[in-house]
Amino acid sequence: xxxxxxxxSGEPKLWLGGVEPMKASYGKxxxxxxxxSDTFTFSGLLVSYGLIRYSFPAYKGEVADFAFSNxxxxxxxKVFAAVPFLHGVxxxxxxxxxxxxxxxxSSVTMVLAVEAGHRMDRKNVEKYLLWTLLGGITFLGCQAWxxxxxxxxxxxxxxxRELINGEWIERTVFGASLKxxxxxxxxxxxxxxxxxxxxxxxxxxGVVLNYLIFYRTATGFYxxxxxxxxxxxxxxxxxxxxxxWVFVFTFFYxx
Amino acid sequence: MANSHSHHVxxxxxxxxxxxxxxxxxxxxxxxxxxxxxAFTMHHxxxxxxxxxxxxxVKAFYIVGEFMHLRHEIKTLIWLILWPVVLxxxxxxxxxxxxxxxxxxxxxxxxxx
Numbered sequence: 001x002x003x004x005x006x007x008x009s010g011e012p013k014l015w016l017g018g019v020e021p022m023k024a025s026y027g028k029x030x031x032x033x034x035x036x037s038d039t040f041t042f043s044g045l046l047v048s049y050g051l052i053r054y055s056f057p058a059y060k061g062e063v064a065d066f067a068f069s070n071x072x073x074x075x076x077x078k079v080f081a082a083v084p085f086l087h088g089v090x091x092x093x094x095x096x097x098x099x100x101x102x103x104x105x106s107s108v109t110m111v112l113a114v115e116a117g118h119r120m121d122r123k124n125v126e127k128y129l130l131w132t133l134l135g136g137i138t139f140l141g142c143q144a145w146x147x148x149x150x151x152x153x154x155x156x157x158x159x160x161r162e163l164i165n166g167e168w169i170e171r172t173v174f175g176a177s178l179k180x181x182x183x184x185x186x187x188x189x190x191x192x193x194x195x196x197x198x199x200x201x202x203x204x205x206g207v208v209l210n211y212l213i214f215y216r217t218a219t220g221f222y223x224x225x226x227x228x229x230x231x232x233x234x235x236x237x238x239x240x241x242x243x244x245w246v247f248v249f250t251f252f253y254x255x
Numbered sequence: 256m257a258n259s260h261s262h263h264v265x266x267x268x269x270x271x272x273x274x275x276x277x278x279x280x281x282x283x284x285x286x287x288x289x290x291x292x293x294a295f296t297m298h299h300x301x302x303x304x305x306x307x308x309x310x311x312x313v314k315a316f317y318i319v320g321e322f323m324h325l326r327h328e329i330k331t332l333i334w335l336i337l338w339p340v341v342l343x344x345x346x347x348x349x350x351x352x353x354x355x356x357x358x359x360x361x362x363x364x365x366x367x368x
Binding site: 022023024029032036039040043046047048050051052053054055056057063075077092093097100101104105107108110111112115116118119120235236239240242243246247250254255 | 264268269272273276277279280283284287290291294295299304307308310311314315318319321322323328329331332335336339340343346347350351352353354355357358361
């Protein structure tokens with residue numbers, strides 16, 4: 001790698017290519033390029049959601065009379081209305097709101113860690129990275145609970161109608177999988193699993209990266225290197241994960 | 256290490272930047288709260304979707320601009336990031352319209368009624 005050359009003193013020097021292109025360091029530029037390609041991947045999922053969503057009928061009646069059916073696309077606030085420890089209480093979008101808040105807040109603590117890194121303030125970098133880690137892990141826990149609830153379904157389940165060999169068959173379905181869905185058409189559940197699952201995988205990778213830079217901060221690695229730029233690069237990734245959630249929240253839960 | 260990072264510690268020890276970070280946080284929080292308010296007070300429809308999309312773009316602007324610092328990078332880098340995204344937005348609109356056509360033309364549900 002031409003960009004990382006070990007000098008005679010054994011100390012790694014970054015970017016010896018002279019003038020930095022676009023005034024951003026090698027690592028930061030590469031992170032931006034990666035994030036652009038990741039944007040394409042997530043866009044692919046959201047584009048599929050838009051296409052499939054609009055090729056199914058929408059629910060036409062009053063919101064208050066809404067009932068789950070596999071014959072039209074569900075209203076998301078009716079699907080995501082459960083909160084842990086409050087079984088049977090109808091609280092639309094409350095839990096996903098809490099998850100959104102956790103992720104936004106962990107983004108704030110991340111950028112505060114980056115800011116502390118600029119000042120070579122190791123103690124504060126450690127503190128804010130720990131808060132970010134806590135936020136990320138809590139978010140993953142919340143998502144695990146939400147998936148579990150989505151898979152197991154409501155107490156009563158719902159009746160779905162299927163045309164099999166020219167005959168209408170009615171049966172009760174509980175929860176959702178890739179093949180069955182009590183909340184609406186099957187692709188609704190598939191998209192839920194793929195989109196939130198892919199995002200959750202990103203959060204998990206972010207937590208691992210955050211842990212690595214926390215470890216290196218705590219052991220004084222960046223102080224020795226003389227730069228906390230790695231915190232900044234992982235920060236870019238973490239904010240991107242937050243950004244994707246903002247879009248998932250709007251297009252999957254609100255619209 | 257002048258070659259590895261272009262950041263200089265500001266004379267106020269970063270206080271102005273921290274203030275900006277918290278300001279951005281409040282903007283994001285208030286926008287999200289407003290989205291909830293709209294979700295439960297407004298009728299479902301095109302206007303509501305438009306408002307949600309616009310609010311999402313504003314939130315994205317603050318996250319990318321302030322948290323990811325893109326607003327303070329040089330113009331070439333900003334456009335380098337933004338142009339591919341603009342093309343993606345076009346793709347989203349195009350395929351949503353296409354989805355509507357699939358629904359109308361094939362209408363796999365027309366035999367239900």
